[in-house]
Amino acid sequence: MRVLVCVKQALDVRVALRPDGEGRRVDQDEPERIALLNPADRCALEEAMRWKALYGGEVVALTLGSQEAEAVLRECLGRGADRAVHLVIPAGAALDLLAVARQIAEEARRGSYDLVLCGEKSIDEGSAALGPMLAELLDLPQVTRAVTLDVDPAQRRLVAERLLERGDRVRVACPLPALVSVTAQINEPRYVSLHNQKHAPMGRIERREVGMGEPSMYRVEVGLPKPRPRKVAQPAAALSAADRMSFLFSGGKTQKVKKESGIFEGDPDAAAERIVRFLEEKGLV
């Protein structure tokens, strides 16, 4: 089975971030740029390795990015990918989602893959768009937000569970070849020692320069979210002065007490009645 895994180098968003002076780029509050293999993509690779271990075949990791993005392909090779393809774009090139998908699709067509995997969404600028776009351009059936995956190469079929809202899931089946975008819940990626990562066979990275052309949309500004007005809860008069002060400074966000509501007292039945009435008034039942 031949599996293509699309990976992306993502900015580490766990550190403090701020827009640069002109609002063009996102900077980290760190001496050096910290980037990593997007977590969902790492899970996609792990999933590919699982199916390779069972049925053999080849796992190819692919990324599109500037020269620096090679680091994620090195990690993929260290994790066991057979080879890697790097579509190199000039540093700082303006990106257009559909143009990126077209470049990747062109590369994917060369390989006649049975399965194309990608992470559902990247942690930095993700719009969860690559998977469906790639599926469309390659004319493949798509399964997005997969939390389980079961591939049967003999039957040329896969069964997967997609995660919907509020924990609901739907189990779907589709023929191979197919595109599956996985969430980070699908598996726990294996531990790979630093030694193995550093000694990944580097010769297996194939580089190809691609031009991105003029984007059809423009990123005009990155900025901080507008702060929402803070709603500070009113500390109870019964608290000590010190407690009331720490209450205010800690920024309790719950809405201010509504004057009309006192504390209800009564026997449990009346209290239950009052709660049910409140829920009905607010349209919650």
Next chain:
Amino acid sequence: MMVSNDVWVVAETDRDGVRDCTLEAVDEGRRLADGLLGSLVVVALGGLAPDARLARLSGWNIDQIIAVEHPLLERYTTGGYAAALTGLFRDRPAGVVLMSATPFGQDLAPRLAARWGARFFGDCVIARLTAQKELRFVQPTHQEKIYTTFTCPLEGTAVATLRPGAIGVEKVTSPRAARQPEIICWQPKIEADAVRVQVLDEIPGDTKRVDLATAERVVAGGKGVGVKENWQAIEALADALGAAVGGSRQAADLGLIPRSRMIGQTGKSIRPRLYVAAGISGVYHHLGGVNAENLIAINTDRSAPIFASASLGILGDLNEILPRVARRLSQAPRAPRSGSAQPGEAGGPR
């Protein structure tokens, strides 16, 4: 030039009809349509007879509703829905297509954008027409630490998904209209092989286990619950309300809940529509992680700080009150009081 000045909103429905996120998209779409001097068209896909599902759209300022009906659209499949919408789009194109950034919209919208060669903007909180006659979309990125603004000229078609809850359906400002929108039924041609992904079965989620950060309803307990045996009262109410279960640090320390379900400054931050805090005194470390629209507090301590933040404060023992609420909620329609409840039980503070 855009292919058309029309704005589409692709409706999302559930058992209760059109969802809130669609109404938010209608609000945003109305402003866009007014700016573009086009019509606002709501496209609703489904099996047959969608009238009942679309009832919630009446009174909204919509020019046209297109009910796309086909037996293959009974259940959502990417292929079926994409084929139906593409058929409609070829028939009468749209300049802007809005969907919601839900699993449905995020699955379908990028695929349509690729099929139509349209621009795509995902997970936006704002979609506007600027004074310079450009489309402007704002997307929270980098785990919401940064807001990124995109613009594109008025050319071709733009497809965007809007984040549910970003506007808030109760805060919608666009004027309502008394007129009824024109409803058009449209039967698409869908080739049977368009649907390549089969739905095998639907697995409903356990509402008590959903992510607290996104839960619409949360029931939480604290030290006032006391012992593990009493925790059933919390679970029973959560079941009756379809709410997620959480707790305070005290509850986590007592082993009543796992650490991952702790609410507060050092635990999960929640912003539900309903928060029931039972036996939680509400110190600021807890309330720092709570931003609830409606907060019901139940406590035996009159001076508990949670009462200052509560929309409804109940002084009493949660072990006596919660089971009664759960029982009353689960008997719907509400039966007249039977004699089973014991009157005269002391529920006041100890």
